[in-house]
Amino acid sequence: MKVSVDRSVCQNHGQCAIAAPEVFDIADDGELVYEPEPSDEFEADVEDAADVCPVQAILVGSAG
Amino acid sequence: MTVSASRSAAPYFDISDPAFSVQSEQVRAARDASWYAETNYGLAILRYEEVNRLMKDRRLRQGSAAWPAHNGVTEGPFADWFASWILNKEGDDHKRLRRLLNPAFSPKLLASLVPRFQELANELIDAFHDTGHCDFVAQFGEPYAARVIAIMLGIPEEEWPRIAGLSTTIGLSLGVTIKDDLPEIETALAGLYEYGDELIESRRREPRDDFMTRLVQAERDDDKLSHQELRDTLALLVFGGYDTTRNQLGLAMQAFVRNPDQWRLLAERPELGKAAVEEVMRVNPTVTWVTREALEDFTFQDIDIEAGTTIHLFSESAGTDPRVMAGGFDITAERPPHFGFGGGAHHCLGHFVARSDMSEALPLLARRLLEPRIDGDATWLPLSGNTGPTRLPLSFQQGTKR
Numbered sequence: 448m449k450v451s452v453d454r455s456v457c458q459n460h461g462q463c464a465i466a467a468p469e470v471f472d473i474a475d476d477g478e479l480v481y482e483p484e485p486s487d488e489f490e491a492d493v494e495d496a497a498d499v500c501p502v503q504a505i506l507v508g509s510a511g
Numbered sequence: 512m513t514v515s516a517s518r519s520a521a522p523y524f525d526i527s528d529p530a531f532s533v534q535s536e537q538v539r540a541a542r543d544a545s546w547y548a549e550t551n552y553g554l555a556i557l558r559y560e561e562v563n564r565l566m567k568d569r570r571l572r573q574g575s576a577a578w579p580a581h582n583g584v585t586e587g588p589f590a591d592w593f594a595s596w597i598l599n600k601e602g603d604d605h606k607r608l609r610r611l612l613n614p615a616f617s618p619k620l621l622a623s624l625v626p627r628f629q630e631l632a633n634e635l636i637d638a639f640h641d642t643g644h645c646d647f648v649a650q651f652g653e654p655y656a657a658r659v660i661a662i663m664l665g666i667p668e669e670e671w672p673r674i675a676g677l678s679t680t681i682g683l684s685l686g687v688t689i690k691d692d693l694p695e696i697e698t699a700l701a702g703l704y705e706y707g708d709e710l711i712e713s714r715r716r717e718p719r720d721d722f723m724t725r726l727v728q729a730e731r732d733d734d735k736l737s738h739q740e741l742r743d744t745l746a747l748l749v750f751g752g753y754d755t756t757r758n759q760l761g762l763a764m765q766a767f768v769r770n771p772d773q774w775r776l777l778a779e780r781p782e783l784g785k786a787a788v789e790e791v792m793r794v795n796p797t798v799t800w801v802t803r804e805a806l807e808d809f810t811f812q813d814i815d816i817e818a819g820t821t822i823h824l825f826s827e828s829a830g831t832d833p834r835v836m837a838g839g840f841d842i843t844a845e846r847p848p849h850f851g852f853g854g855g856a857h858h859c860l861g862h863f864v865a866r867s868d869m870s871e872a873l874p875l876l877a878r879r880l881l882e883p884r885i886d887g888d889a890t891w892l893p894l895s896g897n898t899g900p901t902r903l904p905l906s907f908q909q910g911t912k913r
Binding site for chain 1: 569
């Protein structure tokens, strides 16, 4: 699967890192880092992360 | 550790003075002079940039966990319940609860409730529309906030006065008289638990396609919410959702009474409802400050902050900071996000609900209550902690029937 985050909207709240910690993380500098092509096993977590993002900055697509 | 030299030169506020206001000239002048102020209860952060960074800084925890103990309430049902709040949890305990609770608050679920929010707003307006006058708090803010919660949880809407009453009583726990009010507070908490137990039991017996069933069935990584966690959470949701929504709607009316051209614009362009909520919460948030506590000693910008320091992030002062915001009240302006829902790991769990119900209510009010003005004695909670009107008499000209 593919994931992208609209950086112009993202506020680094880190709710995605709580929902899908294998895919999203807040680095020590407070900025979001994420895996743009996570394994499909994390699909449910990533969907939750996109859903829960307070500013709806996460776009989830399928690979290919 | 020595206090940095600059700290002694910072502005000072007595935030426990009943006359203190977060929207005062005193705070404006302090914000011009400094990004922070000293107070008799920790630091106050006044500018957008610093509030934004500290709100999400992981060297700070949410800062109200010790409130009951500070006021001599260390044991019993209220102390236990307060300690259970997701707001007062940190680290793995907090993450676990948030992962289990978040799916029930999905914005996707709210779309189906929009017609009910609209119907509710219209029904409440119908009751006073022909008189050209209302007490906005008693006739709209209170019933709207309480009935939205009833709709969300699947409680009969006619029970709204009980929901409102229990929440208001529990609200006494956030005041300095908490210890005196404790018996009353704990009776109200027992009432909320009763609702919770009934709802949990009913959804376990007969699952529905609703918010409550999602909570009861919430499961992540083979982990579920225990019965006690569910009833604690439900009591928090009722309390957390009622007061804030009622207050924020009243503050919205105050903001629009002051800006009649914007009210007319909202009536003409109901699609601006969402933007109207954001603009109101930027300049007139019910949560006047968000509290944090330093977990460790650290240096931030030019000052040293010691572990245990309480830090108040002033929402409205940050939201109206001229360094990042053009002045005025404009529901068509593109602006950086406000802090009315806090931020970071503890970002308000219920914000999609609040945004959805208020953005439906405001355009309907704008179409039906024309040229509203405050007509009579309004009464207000102090402009500190959580604020809002307790009475807001309005006169208006009749707009559309529906």
